[in-house]
Amino acid sequence: MTMTDFEVERCTRHCAASGRPLVEGEDFFSVLLPDGTQLKRLDYAVEAWPGPPAEAIGWWKSKMPTSDHKQPKLAPSEILLKLFTELENVPDQRDLRYVLSLLMIRRRILRLEDTIPDEHGGELMMLYCARDESTHHVPIVLPDAARAEQIQDQLAKLLFVGGSDAK
Numbered sequence: 001m002t003m004t005d006f007e008v009e010r011c012t013r014h015c016a017a018s019g020r021p022l023v024e025g026e027d028f029f030s031v032l033l034p035d036g037t038q039l040k041r042l043d044y045a046v047e048a049w050p051g052p053p054a055e056a057i058g059w060w061k062s063k064m065p066t067s068d069h070k071q072p073k074l075a076p077s078e079i080l081l082k083l084f085t086e087l088e089n090v091p092d093q094r095d096l097r098y099v100l101s102l103l104m105i106r107r108r109i110l111r112l113e114d115t116i117p118d119e120h121g122g123e124l125m126m127l128y129c130a131r132d133e134s135t136h137h138v139p140i141v142l143p144d145a146a147r148a149e150q151i152q153d154q155l156a157k158l159l160f161v162g163g164s165d166a167k
Contacts (some may be wrong), residue, residue: 010040017048029044080103081104091167101136
């Protein structure tokens with residue numbers, strides 16, 4: 001089973017810590033946790049966010065949409081693939097390429113085939129692209145919280161069009 005085989009729940013619109021509703025335009029955090037053979041999503045108001053737990057599979061910061069909010073559109077797959085390829089030989093952007101690859105797995109542009117150890121004691125994701133029948137090895141480079149926000153901003157500016165706020 002791969003990550004793309006999991007169904008991720010939509011935002012609950014309530015803070016998991018306080019139970020209060022998340023309001024329009026409010027920033028919030030979401031986290032994915034293993035729950036047996038499924039994934040459990042929890043959403044937190046910013047003031048109640050305890051940080052990602054050690055067992056978290058992934059986490060991100062979002063903003064509750066407003067009633068006048070238009071959903072931004074992700075750039076076409078070809079643009080995602082072009083950026084992914086351009087980042088291959090940019091060492092200081094390995095974490096950006098890793099996050100982009102997760103987005104592309106989610107969009108089913110890439111398929112996670114396996115994870116293997118690299119020569120430096122880390123791990124590589126082996127990804128397959130059916131569009132050009134290519135295989136890619138992407139280092140798993142988890143960004144810290146500050147860098148994750150920078151990556152989110154960078155990807156929003158590069159890859160999303162339309163809408164009032166792509167973040």
